[in-house]
Amino acid sequence: MAEVFYRKWRPKSLSEVVGQEAITKTLKQAVTQGRVAHAYLFCGTRGTGKTSTARIMAKAINCMSPRDGEPDNECHICVGINESRALDLIEIDAASNRGIDDIRDLSDKVRFSPNEARFKIYIIDEVHMLTEPAFNALLKTLEEPPAHAVFILATTEAHKVPLTIISRCQRFDFRRIPIEQMVAKLGDICAQEGIEASHGALQLVSRIANGGLRDAENLLEQVFVSYGSTIDEDDVRQLLKLGGDEMALELVGHIVGKSVSEGIAAINSTSEQGNDLRQLLRGTLEYLRSLLLIKTGAGAQFGYSDEVAERLNTLAADTQMEHLYRVLKVFAGVNMRRDTASTLPLELAMVESAMQPERAVVAAVAAPRREAAPQAAPPPPRYAPPPASPPPNSQPYRQPPRQSQPQPPPRPTRVAAEAPAGAPASMNGELPAQPAARLEHQWRTITWALRHVGTRFMLGALLNSCKEREVADDTIVLKFAHRSNMERIQEELDNPESRRAMDDAVVKAMGGSFRIKVSLVNGGNSAGTQSASQRSHLVLAAQAMGARIVSEKEDEQR
Numbered sequence: 001m002a003e004v005f006y007r008k009w010r011p012k013s014l015s016e017v018v019g020q021e022a023i024t025k026t027l028k029q030a031v032t033q034g035r036v037a038h039a040y041l042f043c044g045t046r047g048t049g050k051t052s053t054a055r056i057m058a059k060a061i062n063c064m065s066p067r068d069g070e071p072d073n074e075c076h077i078c079v080g081i082n083e084s085r086a087l088d089l090i091e092i093d094a095a096s097n098r099g100i101d102d103i104r105d106l107s108d109k110v111r112f113s114p115n116e117a118r119f120k121i122y123i124i125d126e127v128h129m130l131t132e133p134a135f136n137a138l139l140k141t142l143e144e145p146p147a148h149a150v151f152i153l154a155t156t157e158a159h160k161v162p163l164t165i166i167s168r169c170q171r172f173d174f175r176r177i178p179i180e181q182m183v184a185k186l187g188d189i190c191a192q193e194g195i196e197a198s199h200g201a202l203q204l205v206s207r208i209a210n211g212g213l214r215d216a217e218n219l220l221e222q223v224f225v226s227y228g229s230t231i232d233e234d235d236v237r238q239l240l241k242l243g244g245d246e247m248a249l250e251l252v253g254h255i256v257g258k259s260v261s262e263g264i265a266a267i268n269s270t271s272e273q274g275n276d277l278r279q280l281l282r283g284t285l286e287y288l289r290s291l292l293l294i295k296t297g298a299g300a301q302f303g304y305s306d307e308v309a310e311r312l313n314t315l316a317a318d319t320q321m322e323h324l325y326r327v328l329k330v331f332a333g334v335n336m337r338r339d340t341a342s343t344l345p346l347e348l349a350m351v352e353s354a355m356q357p358e359r360a361v362v363a364a365v366a367a368p369r370r371e372a373a374p375q376a377a378p379p380p381p382r383y384a385p386p387p388a389s390p391p392p393n394s395q396p397y398r399q400p401p402r403q404s405q406p407q408p409p410p411r412p413t414r415v416a417a418e419a420p421a422g423a424p425a426s427m428n429g430e431l432p433a434q435p436a437a438r439l440e441h442q443w444r445t446i447t448w449a450l451r452h453v454g455t456r457f458m459l460g461a462l463l464n465s466c467k468e469r470e471v472a473d474d475t476i477v478l479k480f481a482h483r484s485n486m487e488r489i490q491e492e493l494d495n496p497e498s499r500r501a502m503d504d505a506v507v508k509a510m511g512g513s514f515r516i517k518v519s520l521v522n523g524g525n526s527a528g529t530q531s532a533s534q535r536s537h538l539v540l541a542a543q544a545m546g547a548r549i550v551s552e553k554e555d556e557q558r
């Protein structure tokens, strides 16, 4: 690579500076109106555009034909600065020893007139690094600046610059560049370099760079050099070996941002790279806890690097205490002791953490029985279970009867379900005594009751794809034509909340409790009736969320 990205794509005019619109607007006006100050102080974290802006200012101030406060980048002054051979632009890096000598030198030489430009521009980078004698020399110069000199001081640590210096400067605070602006800039670079990078890859690069464009550009270049001109998120992760803690921090970003699909992708990527998911969970919990502590003001020293600490502070500022508290509880409830390779517990937690608060509370509190809600309750919000109002003559929820016990005869007639407004007409009237016939009669009542229930899928909608139903003793078998539908139903029923809503709906419609099984229409019932332990990752995840295993007993008994 002939030229590194951040130099090559450095902004050449004020309007090209990314993310600092307020500052560049003011500077343009100053140039246009001929009101250039003798000393500027540019503060801000690394890579936010301080020195780039300083160089553009050097051009704008001296340009032979500026336009709207911008340099033309064509005259010999501008070209000289762009090619780093301008005599009247003196750049000093205060972080090096030579910088300090330069300052001593400076107070002598600043009196001489510029060589070819109107102004001599001194850019002093990392000015906070100057020694006390050097600061004193600088201060003397700033107190009586020659008319032909402009000083632009840049620092990442403004609090280390003496107030006597600061008070003589016009100060600008450069903000961290917002992610989307950084992504857009990186996108431009990619387009011009012929790089195809996914949006996710650019977002990840930007997030890691934490508001510093130069870091982001360097990182993009590294990925490009290592992986070629097609770049996706995994390339970035692999390059940075984003395992363990970095991955956890990324995941926490998705959790706070409620970005479910990105979160799930991050979990899977961790797993695919062979990283320990328990480590990911530990790291995630630790970061979430730190966020909570920052939020409560108890933020002691966590021993994080400056970069991580800054990132956590930003995340804490972006989130509400209630949300943090909730997601921390969700992730603290993840149990990975038995099946450490399954991504599902973490994925479920990711989904749950992004849910509406009222729903997550319902999920967290495993109430065995619901209180009756007033009949005039407002319609349930989307994704929330409908208000449970058991029919007056219904029984309380019971565990399904055991096989060894005599099966109570199904309650015969007159189990009139209450029809919510807009419910199907078939809900009322006399019910057939035969369970199978009754199930068909009540089927729409059941699907209607479950129309808003579901964690990932709406149970009501899924049940509409049920082709055939069988009732045998105390078991209802739901048969599906497509395996995917069957598996979705099974996944939903593995969720205790959905399972409870399903059981409630069946009790209500059938007048008694039934086991629910799923299977395929054409004999392929093995997948539907396999034991709970065969679905281990689902079951473990469900158990982690408070589920009870019913079907395993049942299989043992048969």
Ligand SMILES: [Zn+2]
Pocket (backbone or CB within 6 Å): 059, 062, 063, 064, 065, 066, 071, 072, 073, 074, 075, 076, 077, 078, 079
């Ligand atoms: Zn020019």
